[in-house]
Amino acid sequence: CSSTTPITATMFPGDGIGPEIAESVKQVFTTAGVPINWEEHYVSAEIDPRTQSFLTWESLESVRRNKVGLKGPMATPIGKGHRSLNLTLRKELNLYANVRPCYSLPGYKTRYDDVNLITIRENTEGEYSGLEHQVVRGVVESLKIITRQASLRVAEYAFHYAKTHGRERVSAIHKANIMQKTDGLFLKCCREVAEKYPEITYEEVVIDNCCMMLVKNPALFDVLVMPNLYGDIISDLCAGLVGGLGLTPSCNIGEDGVALAEAVHGSAPDIAGKNLANPTALLLSGVMMLRHLKLNEQAEQIHSAIINTIAEGKYRTADLGGSSTTTDFTKAILTHSSIFL
Amino acid sequence: CSSTTPITATMFPGDGIGPEIAESVKQVFTTAGVPINWEEHYVSAEIDPRTQSFLTWESLESVRRNKVGLKGPMATPIGKGHRSLNLTLRKELNLYANVRPCYSLPGYKTRYDDVNLITIRENTEGEYSGLEHQVVRGVVESLKIITRQASLRVAEYAFHYAKTHGRERVSAIHKANIMQKTDGLFLKCCREVAEKYPEITYEEVVIDNCCMMLVKNPALFDVLVMPNLYGDIISDLCAGLVGGLGLTPSCNIGEDGVALAEAVHGSAPDIAGKNLANPTALLLSGVMMLRHLKLNEQAEQIHSAIINTIAEGKYRTADLGGSSTTTDFTKAILTHSSIFL
Numbered sequence: 001c002s003s004t005t006p007i008t009a010t011m012f013p014g015d016g017i018g019p020e021i022a023e024s025v026k027q028v029f030t031t032a033g034v035p036i037n038w039e040e041h042y043v044s045a046e047i048d049p050r051t052q053s054f055l056t057w058e059s060l061e062s063v064r065r066n067k068v069g070l071k072g073p074m075a076t077p078i079g080k081g082h083r084s085l086n087l088t089l090r091k092e093l094n095l096y097a098n099v100r101p102c103y104s105l106p107g108y109k110t111r112y113d114d115v116n117l118i119t120i121r122e123n124t125e126g127e128y129s130g131l132e133h134q135v136v137r138g139v140v141e142s143l144k145i146i147t148r149q150a151s152l153r154v155a156e157y158a159f160h161y162a163k164t165h166g167r168e169r170v171s172a173i174h175k176a177n178i179m180q181k182t183d184g185l186f187l188k189c190c191r192e193v194a195e196k197y198p199e200i201t202y203e204e205v206v207i208d209n210c211c212m213m214l215v216k217n218p219a220l221f222d223v224l225v226m227p228n229l230y231g232d233i234i235s236d237l238c239a240g241l242v243g244g245l246g247l248t249p250s251c252n253i254g255e256d257g258v259a260l261a262e263a264v265h266g267s268a269p270d271i272a273g274k275n276l277a278n279p280t281a282l283l284l285s286g287v288m289m290l291r292h293l294k295l296n297e298q299a300e301q302i303h304s305a306i307i308n309t310i311a312e313g314k315y316r317t318a319d320l321g322g323s324s325t326t327t328d329f330t331k332a333i334l335t336h337s338s339i340f341l
Numbered sequence: 342c343s344s345t346t347p348i349t350a351t352m353f354p355g356d357g358i359g360p361e362i363a364e365s366v367k368q369v370f371t372t373a374g375v376p377i378n379w380e381e382h383y384v385s386a387e388i389d390p391r392t393q394s395f396l397t398w399e400s401l402e403s404v405r406r407n408k409v410g411l412k413g414p415m416a417t418p419i420g421k422g423h424r425s426l427n428l429t430l431r432k433e434l435n436l437y438a439n440v441r442p443c444y445s446l447p448g449y450k451t452r453y454d455d456v457n458l459i460t461i462r463e464n465t466e467g468e469y470s471g472l473e474h475q476v477v478r479g480v481v482e483s484l485k486i487i488t489r490q491a492s493l494r495v496a497e498y499a500f501h502y503a504k505t506h507g508r509e510r511v512s513a514i515h516k517a518n519i520m521q522k523t524d525g526l527f528l529k530c531c532r533e534v535a536e537k538y539p540e541i542t543y544e545e546v547v548i549d550n551c552c553m554m555l556v557k558n559p560a561l562f563d564v565l566v567m568p569n570l571y572g573d574i575i576s577d578l579c580a581g582l583v584g585g586l587g588l589t590p591s592c593n594i595g596e597d598g599v600a601l602a603e604a605v606h607g608s609a610p611d612i613a614g615k616n617l618a619n620p621t622a623l624l625l626s627g628v629m630m631l632r633h634l635k636l637n638e639q640a641e642q643i644h645s646a647i648i649n650t651i652a653e654g655k656y657r658t659a660d661l662g663g664s665s666t667t668t669d670f671t672k673a674i675l676t677h678s679s680i681f682l
């Protein structure tokens with residue numbers, strides 16, 4: 001193990017199975033000797049009895065100060081009169097790009113082999129503006145907002161990502177044949193950025209056609225960049241190709257170099273506290289966080305240990321058809337790879 | 342053949358490969374003795390040299406009068422300052438529900454077996470309102486409109502369809518966790534209608550999750566009903582599961598009993614006029630039209646002939662990996678089934 005001064009990172013275990021899978025990550029990181037001190041914060045759909053709030057100023061300040069964090073699932077408090085905490089975090093921390101790699105896990109069979117896609121989602125505006133109102137009884141409208149600023153920065157992020165990760169193509173996903181002004185502006189910004197990256201192939205694909213092509217032949221795509229709602233839809237579709245949200249990591253990128261890695265699956269209240277949850281998405285999100293911190297060696301070691309454990313197939317949680325507990329699966333990761341011995 | 346008085350139906354061959362695939366339909370229908378007289382109208386992305394317009398009043402009147410028609414692909418004239426002809430037809434004829442069955446074609450292998458889904462798309466409002474504007478430089482917005490009236494009528498259509506077609510479940514697809522007012526109203530209307538159909542199982546599925554479930558296991562769904570843009574996206578995704586838009590039919594349902602069946606694939610200008618186009622989607626759309634007209638016997642005969650020709654695999658067009666021309670494939674359909682002999 002290296003003897004770097006430890007890095008402080010924020011941890012939001014979240015709701016439901018969140019604490020259990022967060023425990024798994026902490027254990028794997030500790031055993032691997034990752035030089036991270038976790039600053040744990042309680043952010044939940046339930047009011048914190050200690051602070052009488054869902055999300056405290058301290059929790060946000062923690063990420064702002066540490067500039068890096070890992071987040072478990074947070075339930076969306078439906079009908080409680082306030083917005084999803086997931087969205088609040090994105091907004092408050094200005095997390096403008098959500099990066100979701102989707103790749104086939106060796107040994108875990110789905111209908112698709114060798115999927116290797118990166119979806120990059122604009123994460124702050126679009127259909128998520130929260131601006132809606134009733135015009136007259138029985139007629140409601142919602143506003144989709146696209147700005148030049150947010151479109152340029154996510155496009156810039158996507159092309160920069162492609163370039164620095166050895167990717168060859170960026171596809172901008174849109175419906176500008178219908179929303180000529182909003183999606184049209186998004187495309188215009190993508191084109192402007194594309195000009196600066198002549199080594200990256202740039203193309204534009206209408207979202208309906210993109211979905212059809214993805215299910216027919218995902219190898220047609222490489223990096224996909226798109227407005228908020230399309231990113232929500234396409235990233236879940238892509239996750240489905242390789243087994244679902246329980247297996248796919250994500251990382252939110254903010255201004256000022258903030259990175260909040262996040263497992264985007266649900267909080268699974270039905271199995272919470274039963275030691276049945278699959279920690280893979282949060283573990284792989286943790287790996288994205290380590291890469292962001294340039295702790296590449298440990299990132300790759302942990303990544304291999306996770307991948308190999310799943311590939312071996314002996315220890316799998318129930319969602320993958322196995323019967324391992326969260327702790328058994330975690331132990332298998334710890335003992336699997338020689339690097340931890 | 343029965344000796345019913347012939348029915349007059351409108352035919353819009355459309356652009357690109359449209360005329361060739363329309364020819365295939367006319368030939369098959371004639372040979373099968375379908376009692377239809379076609380009233381053919383020129384509606385195209387190119388200005389009609391005779392009428393100096395894209396879409397004439399006569400063309401619309403023809404559908405309104407006949408109450409039934411078949412439509413080939415129409416190119417969307419990009420940047421010509423007017424809306425897609427497809428959308429204009431939907432709007433002018435008040436085609437409020439777009440029905441797209443997606444089912445696996447025997448003998449044509451994809452990654453999915455036994456897909457059997459019906460997507461029913463609200464076809465007149467939502468994100469297709471055409472209402473967009475620039476707020477200030479670099480900030481644009483578009484309006485999504487959901488009305489009680491349009492939501493109720495498409496929900497009613499979906500449940501009625503389910504009931505009369507032996508379907509068991511209707512899933513309403515939405516993003517009401519984000520667009521609580523617009524998609525919320527859509528769901529409210531679906532729930533109201535669901536109450537009247539206690540024999541049909543009703544469920545609500547968030548669009549991102551729906552896409553993930555569809556690619557993992559399409560058998561989880563039966564009839565899906567949704568606002569306009571989600572319908573656009575999901576119907577293409579579903580088509581992709583069974584081979585693409587070249588193989589899937591659709592029919593638009595309007596007020597006053599109007600039905601305009603439609604092949605929703607593109608006009609494929611690159612292969613237009615070369616006798617290479619696959620007429621399957623338009624043929625199957627024609628079958629939907631026949632069923633709508635209660636010409637059930639001929640509908641099923643033609644349907645079997647198409648399905649059997651594809652299943653046999655000897656005559657397939659290039660898009661399906663074969664080398665047949667449009668006319669050869671059509672001839673194969675004509676000679677394949679004993680009913681035509």
Ligand SMILES: CC(C)[C@H](C(=O)O)[C@@H](O)C(=O)O
Binds near residue numbers: 076086087264519
């Ligand atoms: C929970 C929900 C508000 C959220 C979203 O729509 O963005 C989720 O689907 C996601 O993708 O993170």
Ligand SMILES: CC(C)[C@H](C(=O)O)[C@@H](O)C(=O)O
Binds near residue numbers: 208605
């Ligand atoms: C061509 C386009 C305007 C159209 C749509 O978006 O509805 C098409 O994708 C469809 O599904 O019929």
